[in-house]
Amino acid sequence: MTKMNIGIIGTGFIAKILAPQIQSSNKARLAAVSSRTLAKAEKFVANYPGAVAVEGADQLIARDDVDAVYVATPTAAKEDVASRALAAGKQVLIEKPLHSAESFKRLSALAREKGLVLMDATHFVHHPRTAAMRERLADLIGAPRSLHTMFYFPFSDRENIRFDPTNEPMGAVGDMGWYSMRAVVEYLAPNTLEDIKVFAERDPQSGAVIRSTGVLKFDAGKTATFDVGYTAGAAVMDLTVAGTSGILTQDDFVLDWHSGFGFDNPDIQTGFVHRSGMATRNEFAFIETPSERSQHALMIDNFADLIRNGDAAEREIWLSATEKTQVFLDAIWQEIQTQARAVPGTDPSSKK
Template sequence: MTMTKVKIGIVGTGFIATILAPQIQSSKKARLDAVSSRTLAKAESFVANYPGAIAVEGADHLIARDDVDAVYIATPTSAKEDVASRALTAGKHVLIEKPLHSAASFKRLSALARQKGLLLMDATHFVHHPRTSAMRQRLAALIGAPRSLHTMFYFPFSDRENIRFDPIDEPMGAAGDMAWYSMRAVVEYLAPDALEDIKVFAEWDPHSGAVIRATGVLQFNAGKTATFDVGYTAGAAVMELTVAGTSGILTQDDFVLDWQSGFGFDNPDIQTGFIHRSGLATRNDFAFIETPSERSQHALMIDNFADLIRNGDAAEREIWLSATEKTQVFLDAIWQEIQTQARASPAMTPQVNMRENP
């Protein structure tokens, strides 16, 4: 029996949409049905590479299509809640790019999704790779009780024409773009219940006023802590993660986009997995635990999204909603600290957009 594919429409034709579109198109569980942009010409140019996909002018026209089951929202953060709300109201499932505008914004969307009986999932791809679940399942056996987590995520990037340097459409800058992944790692591997204290230092681009680097420490309940260091200024691609427990540590050097099949990387000879070490182990004693996957984490995300639409498992959908909300709550705390710093040192923060989190 042939399985009916979930028909997905994409709102937005920017860089991130070009990454996910081929994963949707090649999925055995979903297919790319339509793409919208503010101009029809942009949508037509985008779908030229995807036979069968329809070009649509404007998000409303895509959302109104009867042949669209779900909408992937790849718009700037400033527009995400509006588009997602209209899609959910119209009865469409939603896959939404990170970060969200705020935790309050996400709570409104999740309440609407529950009311409509629809799936709302954020597009954090690394959590769909089998490595994430393998690490979670083996944490206690390998390192005891997790106590601290450090993440470092840098990509060299300086194109001020890019939306990442626009404090209006992407108000959190590098913090929203990159610290989101750090906070999602906190949710996945430390699983704290509450944030108790935080300190963040930020660097702003002097021309655009965008946040281009952020470093911070967070203290959670039960003595758990996390440190993060993210931005565009390191001059190299860095995606390191270390989670330390009472009897050992686990590390990854590609926690966001695995070297093997993350977009921008295609190295089938590099194994995906994590390193375990304990005691006084030297490099010769480090144990690499491989977590192979036949498909990329982006492709797995699309498949999982389609599966959750089909099975309608409300309890499993709640797990995704909870993880997204916690991630955004911690990210909001980072942004609020950055805003506090900006107010305290106005001479060091040119053109900073002091957006609150409604």
């Protein structure tokens, strides 16, 4: 099998996480890396034999030996870079979040026009656990009615791009809340958002959103609550789906403890917990969902497969999931902005 040649645009933290997964894949290889300066790109590729360092996104996009690009730029630049890649005939894997649902709609329309794959880089959905839990929802808990997620990483480096509202406008909401909304799409599968209430905390120096909590009401009486940010002093990745006859929980829904990046615990099995009735803790059932490869590696494999199989219906499934996630995220962000405008001195845009 000929490997898919992937180029990475951007040399930040997340690009460094995905590069080894690309290089170790049986279905893809790292062909090139671009940065705004050649020196940064050269430093990045030093550990990846065969990968070429390139200055600027346009030079990478123009390369004939690059079949697909991974857009790992700040959110403010994603649509521009991704649209140029698609226009040039490159398949695109793009970091989340997007700038807005409208931004993603423009990109997805271009991908359809060109007959190309556009996939967002939400990694947890590629772990077998996601499909296994989704497939067993009805059997284990009846009709899903509510979902709660709590996602915190202890983080306070104001020099990091997460604290830069110009490049990452949504702050922790875009960074962490994206996973909560994708879990809503995967496990609740609502059609429309009917009501929303959100609270946000901003960093007093940068104005970046560093914590947010909210509740969303969807069609058919489904609800979701989320609590995300950088301020809890611990890594928390809890998820609970409640149905009409039981609940399912995970305590590592974003990055599994077993092999999610930042974790290497072969003795911790990946799966989910089932509870029903008056079961006490020693009666909870842990359902294992093992995987020989990490969810990031599986994402690269699935991206390559989606390109090769040319299945238009499957491509639409991925596009739809991304759009719905971004729509719900946009609603959260709009609510935060509305509240900020209503309280003098709390809207960062008014300080410019």
